[in-house]
Amino acid sequence: MASGNSVQGLAATPSHDPFFRVATASAFTHDLLAGLAAGRHAAIRVPGFLPRERCEEVLSALEERAFDSYGSTRVQPQVMRFGVGVSDHMADGGVADAYWKALEGHRAAWKGLGLSFDPFLVCREGLGADWPGGVEVGRRGGRELGDGVAREPNQGFLVHFDDALREYAGELLDTPLIGQFAFNLYLAVPPSGGETVLWRHRWRPEDEAHRRPASYGYDETVVRGTESLEISPRVGEALLIDPRWFHAVRPSRGGRRIALGFAVGLTSSGRLLTWA
Numbered sequence: 001m002a003s004g005n006s007v008q009g010l011a012a013t014p015s016h017d018p019f020f021r022v023a024t025a026s027a028f029t030h031d032l033l034a035g036l037a038a039g040r041h042a043a044i045r046v047p048g049f050l051p052r053e054r055c056e057e058v059l060s061a062l063e064e065r066a067f068d069s070y071g072s073t074r075v076q077p078q079v080m081r082f083g084v085g086v087s088d089h090m091a092d093g094g095v096a097d098a099y100w101k102a103l104e105g106h107r108a109a110w111k112g113l114g115l116s117f118d119p120f121l122v123c124r125e126g127l128g129a130d131w132p133g134g135v136e137v138g139r140r141g142g143r144e145l146g147d148g149v150a151r152e153p154n155q156g157f158l159v160h161f162d163d164a165l166r167e168y169a170g171e172l173l174d175t176p177l178i179g180q181f182a183f184n185l186y187l188a189v190p191p192s193g194g195e196t197v198l199w200r201h202r203w204r205p206e207d208e209a210h211r212r213p214a215s216y217g218y219d220e221t222v223v224r225g226t227e228s229l230e231i232s233p234r235v236g237e238a239l240l241i242d243p244r245w246f247h248a249v250r251p252s253r254g255g256r257r258i259a260l261g262f263a264v265g266l267t268s269s270g271r272l273l274t275w276a
Helices: 030-038 052-062 098-111 119-127 205-210
Strands: 022-024 043-046 080-082 135-137 149-152 157-160 177-188 196-199 228-231 238-241 247-249 258-267 272-275
Touching: 022 030, 030 043, 030 177, 043 228, 052 119, 052 177, 052 258, 119 135, 119 177, 119 238, 119 258, 119 272, 196 238
Parallel strands: 022 043, 135 272
Antiparallel strands: 043 238, 080 149, 149 258, 157 247, 177 238, 177 258, 196 228, 196 247, 258 272
16 A cells, blocks of 8 residues: 555556545644545545554454344345444435434443443544534434444445435435545454445446445446545554545455444534534
């Protein structure tokens, strides 16, 4: 992997987009976040974002708990998770009432881990340390959404995109969004595999011909011939991507891939709000 703001995993060809790159830094800065929102980067990675001993504390606690899976009809191959995500509670373009009850259990489960710190709060503080107003959990109807989940996609994620503006009727949050990011903090990584792949391709109506039946994902033919970059996970590293680019996670080989994750929205007033 190259470092700095160099393009990773790409040959310098005439078709290369110089803004489709990964920026590597020691911290999330205002300029980097603004650059991601503006399209000057495709992703930002911060090695050593969370000290290894804190990663091991969270991982050790999670390894003693049973993970649930995302809905098997919509998410195949199977992806395991600890916590509740709003995506499994979509209803008619909105959020089902069942989400709020499930969220109560989510909060109790995370509190029951007995951690010495709140990992999602630490992630928000680190992400927003140089952003005016910091980072807060978003609200819907005045109620605070979930703060994050632990995901274990050992068989990978299919090619897909994430865009609350397209996935929900109206606004998901009480404050309108003008941009969206996806945050991951890696607690465990496999010896090989588990890479995040981004393609320089955003959704078009004709892409629906490539969508897998009843699935969140698409056949990889949807991005055939498209410029891409690949990012290998590292323990303690934080990765922030623009998930409106089509992206996927490759299957893990020889070990578990567990990451803390949440979505981040940039609002019309310049605030950064999260949800899971």
